[in-house]
Amino acid sequence: xxxxxxxxxxxxxxxLMMAGFYNVIARGNLIKKLIGLNIFxxxxxxxxxxxxxxxxxTAPIVAEGMATYSNPLPHVLILTAIVVGIxxxxxxxxxxxxxxxxxxTIEEDEIQQLDEGP
Amino acid sequence: MDTFIHLASWLCLLLGCxxxxxxxxxLLRLPDFYSRIHGGGVTDTLGAxxxxxxxxxxxxxxxxxxxxxxILLFLLLxxxxxxxxxxxAAQHSGLKPQVADDAA
Amino acid sequence: MSNFISDISLQIxxxxxxxxxxxxxxxxxxxxxRDLFEAVVLLGIFSLLSACxxxxxxxxxxxxxxxxxxxxxxxxLFLATLTLTARKEKAQYSHSWSGFIVCxxxxxxxxxxxxxxxxxxxxxxxxxxxxxxxxxxxxxEEIGVPNMVTSVLASYxxxxxLGETTVxxxxxxxxxxxLRRDRRSRDRSASPPTAETTDRRGSHVMRHAMVxxxxxxxxxxxxxxxALYVQFHGDFGPGGGFQAGVIFAAAFVLYALIYGVEAAxxxxxxxxxxxxxxxxxxxxxxxxxxSLFAGGNFLEYKVLAxxxxxxxxxxxxxxxxxxxxxxxxxxxxxxxxxxxxxxA
Numbered sequence: 067x068x069x070x071x072x073x074x075x076x077x078x079x080x081x082l083m084m085a086g087f088y089n090v091i092a093r094g095n096l097i098k099k100l101i102g103l104n105i106f107x108x109x110x111x112x113x114x115x116x117x118x119x120x121x122x123x124t125a126p127i128v129a130e131g132m133a134t135y136s137n138p139l140p141h142v143l144i145l146t147a148i149v150v151g152i153x154x155x156x157x158x159x160x161x162x163x164x165x166x167x168x169x170x171t172i173e174e175d176e177i178q179q180l181d182e183g184p
Numbered sequence: 185m186d187t188f189i190h191l192a193s194w195l196c197l198l199l200g201c202x203x204x205x206x207x208x209x210x211l212l213r214l215p216d217f218y219s220r221i222h223g224g225g226v227t228d229t230l231g232a233x234x235x236x237x238x239x240x241x242x243x244x245x246x247x248x249x250x251x252x253x254x255i256l257l258f259l260l261l262x263x264x265x266x267x268x269x270x271x272x273a274a275q276h277s278g279l280k281p282q283v284a285d286d287a288a
Numbered sequence: 289m290s291n292f293i294s295d296i297s298l299q300i301x302x303x304x305x306x307x308x309x310x311x312x313x314x315x316x317x318x319x320x321x322r323d324l325f326e327a328v329v330l331l332g333i334f335s336l337l338s339a340c341x342x343x344x345x346x347x348x349x350x351x352x353x354x355x356x357x358x359x360x361x362x363x364x365l366f367l368a369t370l371t372l373t374a375r376k377e378k379a380q381y382s383h384s385w386s387g388f389i390v391c392x393x394x395x396x397x398x399x400x401x402x403x404x405x406x407x408x409x410x411x412x413x414x415x416x417x418x419x420x421x422x423x424x425x426x427x428x429e430e431i432g433v434p435n436m437v438t439s440v441l442a443s444y445x446x447x448x449x450l451g452e453t454t455v456x457x458x459x460x461x462x463x464x465x466x467l468r469r470d471r472r473s474r475d476r477s478a479s480p481p482t483a484e485t486t487d488r489r490g491s492h493v494m495r496h497a498m499v500x501x502x503x504x505x506x507x508x509x510x511x512x513x514x515a516l517y518v519q520f521h522g523d524f525g526p527g528g529g530f531q532a533g534v535i536f537a538a539a540f541v542l543y544a545l546i547y548g549v550e551a552a553x554x555x556x557x558x559x560x561x562x563x564x565x566x567x568x569x570x571x572x573x574x575x576x577x578x579s580l581f582a583g584g585n586f587l588e589y590k591v592l593a594x595x596x597x598x599x600x601x602x603x604x605x606x607x608x609x610x611x612x613x614x615x616x617x618x619x620x621x622x623x624x625x626x627x628x629x630x631x632a
Contacts, residue, residue, distance in 0.1 A: 072406075072407025072408055072410075073402055073403070073405065073407065073408065074408075075304065075308070075408045076399075076402045076405065076408070077399055077402065078308045078309075078311075078312060079308070080395055080398045080399055080402070081312055081315075081395065082308075082311055082312060082315050083395070083398070084391040084392070084394060084395040085312070085315035085316055085318070085319060086315065087391050087394065088319060088387055088388065088391045089318060089319055091384075091387045091390065091391075092383075092384035092387030092388070093319075093377070094378070095324070095374075095377040095378065097324050097327075097328075097366070097369065097370070097373065097374075098324065098327060098377055100366075101318060101327050101328065101331050101366070102318070102319075104331055104335075104358075104362065105315055105318060105331065105334060108334060108335060108338050108354070108358065109315075111338070111342075111350070111354070112338055112341060112342075115341075115342055115345050115347045115350060116345060116408060117405075117413070117415060118345070118347070118415070119345045119346055119347075119408065119409050120346075120409060120411050120416060121409035121410070121411060122411070123346060123411075124346060125346045125347070125348045125526075126346070126424070126435075126436040126437055127348070127434050127435045127436065127437075127524075127525060127526070128428050128434040128435075128436065129434070134411070135424050135436065136345070136346040136347070137415060137416050137420045138420065138423060138424070138436040138437045138440055139415070139419065139420050139423070139440065140347075140415075141347045141349055141350050141437045142437055142440045142441045142445060144347070144350050145349055145350055145353055145437070145441060145528075145530065146441075146448060146449065146452045148350070148353050148354055148357055148358070148530075149353070149357065149452060149455075149456060149530050149615070150452060150455050150456075151357075152357045152358075152361060152362055153455050153456050153458075153459030153618075154459070155362060155365065156365055156459055156463055156622050157459050157462045157463060157466075159365055159366065159368075159369040159626070160462070160463045160466040160467045160625070160626070161466065162369055162373060163369055163372050163373060163466075163467065163626070163629060164466055164467070166372065166373040166374070171374075172373050172374055173377075173378050176378075258510075261503070261506075261507075262503070262507065265499060265500065265503045268499050268500070269500055272497060272500070
């Protein structure tokens, strides 16, 4: 029971990850896939930041009267990851725009049909 | 004096949460789009305003309170503008408000 | 009553549970919704709620960045893409059982992996034992900057941040290559733009939007000022180069949304902004080279001044400035290329 209480945070975040993952693999619309990828990414960030939290700690900014701080290392890692995530999202979205201009559709199966073609 | 401020801030926080819930109910239950964003407006102004006032009372006279006061000012200025923008967009795309027919 | 108030951990747990539950509902809704516009707005809600959860988990810098980037810029870019592509998903997908099974198996494997993990919030967890206490204890003296995240990001792990800035630069470059309208093809294909056709993004609607124009004129200077505050205050509170760059770019995006992309491009011509994308990265690398020439290693800031912590301050100031310039310019240009693709 205490294990459930101690770990439910991670389990719910894994549920979120799988929801985003399902979006990526089971939906054919390219923009839906990118949205699912973003949800997956943000849930991974939640997992890392949950690992960095120290009970009774505070934000890792030196302040008077605070003894315990939460671990700053996952924060640094995730800060980088968020910005890299927006960079890849913008590249992905520009690819979707170009695909739409070339194929006139953004559904994956229609694109495959047009590629195999008559 | 201290307990009075404490009580006042608790009152503001609880009232603020009540108004946020009322706004939420309005957002879901009102019949028409334009009346729904009215319901959302309660959350933006009164709900958020009371919660921030409660937090300011908790904070006393510090830099945090000054920052909260500025946040309150910006929230009160920008939330109605956002609601206005949504209503403009709806009107521009042709959504008509639901008006009661005059029966008699 | 006072016992309940002082049991902060119980309260944080309750807030956590409620927020995570709403997140699960939002994520499932994104799967089921057909209209892409609704899915994008749900994604914005997801980002904002995870920013709230980051705040309860003491990650204030991360919450700041997630709110600015995820709920702000990401939503704008997705909406810009939606206007250029499609509005609705093709409605023929029933449940994909193979996908569901794959997700369940992967989720099961991950949950099995978490059974060995230390409990949430455990102060004796291995990740709090080796490197982190050294940073927490030594960073105020060695670097002298209260915000430990900034000191680790900019000084101890400055090389990683250089790589990240290069990633942003590369992404800005890629969007330019993919989406910039070549001037020759535009002059060949389009007739000379008249006042009506230059901004099909809706500027002729906005010409009469008095409330929006006045309020945005009031707020854009304040947004820019706030961006500068966040940039230079990142040493003492949450903030830093990334957040400041995103907020700075958001002011330009707001201007472009209300007054039209043409007017915004007169203020910030994409060719000039492209120079700034590279300039920020050059500033970063230049700081590293300056420390090389001053006698230390690459990105070793303490040789930049007579005293070690002054040198660190100077170094962190310049590289955060470089990061902020690159991020702001990259996002402004990305938005301009997205918005400019649909015209002509």
